[in-house]
Amino acid sequence: MIKRVACYAVVGASALVAATPAIGAPLQPLKPWVLDVGEAQCTATREFGKAEDPVTLVIRPAPNGETYELILMRHQVGSSKYASQYPGSVDFGGTPIKVQSLKFRPKDQRLTQHHFRISQTEMQQAKQAPLVTFRSEGLLATSLALRNMPAVLEGLTNCTADLMRYWNTDGVNVGTVAVPSKSDVRTLFTTDDYPMEAFARNQQGTAQFLLLIDTDGKVAACHVVKASGVPSLDGMGCQALRQRATFKPALDRHGKPVRSTYTTPPVSWRLEG
The missing domain is CATH 2.60.40 (Immunoglobulin-like)
Incomplete structure (x- = not known):
């Protein structure tokens, strides 16, 4: 199934090429x-x-x-x-x-x-x-x-x-954040997330994202801080993180939830075989 989709995408992309x-x-x-x-x-x-x-x-x-x-x-x-x-x-x-x-x-x-x-x-x-x-x-x-x-x-x-x-990006150092927000985002991605556009072009890359976490532990925004060089991979990365990531919110020294930021580990997109 994946191979058929890739072949269709490549043919379609070739057919649509036109002079700028x-x-x-x-x-x-x-x-x-x-x-x-x-x-x-x-x-x-x-x-x-x-x-x-x-x-x-x-x-x-x-x-x-x-x-x-x-x-x-x-x-x-x-x-x-x-x-x-x-x-x-x-x-x-x-x-x-x-x-x-x-x-x-x-x-x-x-x-x-x-x-x-x-x-x-x-x-x-x-x-x-x-x-x-x-x-x-x-x-x-x-x-x-x-x-x-x-x-x-x-x-x-x-x-x-x-x-x-x-968003208390430097909150740990300045004292506004006593306990950082926590989550394991490594489990969020699946092979189905690989964008068809990047798959068809045999594109790979590694990106990193900065998430803004509200006091409920929800992702308020996702920003690309280290781009992969492939926009469709960066876009899908943020989309998956916004839709699926949940966090234990950061806490101040009184135990009260506060806004915070979270920088993801590098997210790598690789094609195998």
């Missing part, structure tokens, strides 16, 4: 940047292009600051709700940063999302860049005019630092 669309003039900003200081993540968002059909760029840093996820959201006719992966790049005007892009449409949403993950060092190129160009093989070629990037990146850095204090 040509890049037009850079889309101009429609509104100012919006910095969202959420309870579980920090994001900077801005709309570009035409008011009746905007393209939205979301910048989302990992809590440890090592990677940034760039998300391009747009209306796209005929887009599937299932995730698919394509060779892509992010270009701030120098050498294009080659990445694997992930495309999907979340359930009950009309906007298709294209995800690109780059390193913190690569993201720093945006500070002085006049524009950024996203490419995804056969699907996407879009340039956006950038503005105010030094302030945006500084705001995200400050927001992330506040977020980690809120």
Whole structure:
């Protein structure tokens, strides 16, 4: 059964390959940047292009600051709700940063999302860049005019630092956490979790995740802190952890449950045979 699925996926992927669309003039900003200081993540968002059909760029840093996820959201006719992966790049005007892009449409949403993950060092190129160009093989070629990037990146850095204090990331050292949260996440994954997209492409990798644990022991959010290089593996890892992981919540010195974070052991995806 697994072999039949893999063969079907490979054939389907080959049949759908098309030339990447040509890049037009850079889309101009429609509104100012919006910095969202959420309870579980920090994001900077801005709309570009035409008011009746905007393209939205979301910048989302990992809590440890090592990677940034760039998300391009747009209306796209005929887009599937299932995730698919394509060779892509992010270009701030120098050498294009080659990445694997992930495309999907979340359930009950009309906007298709294209995800690109780059390193913190690569993201720093945006500070002085006049524009950024996203490419995804056969699907996407879009340039956006950038503005105010030094302030945006500084705001995200400050927001992330506040977020980690809120979730007591350093709680054991500063005394806000006496007993860390506990769980055995190694038993959560099964062979059925291996994404068909990665299986078809014979892709493997190892990722690590930071989980935000609330006072009930539930996973409030999952962040990729060490990416595998294969977006579908990272996405499935977080999905499984959010849906299945349960914890004994962290306790303060009075025995009261408190918010906390948990860094998973490395999660490795391997193909055998």
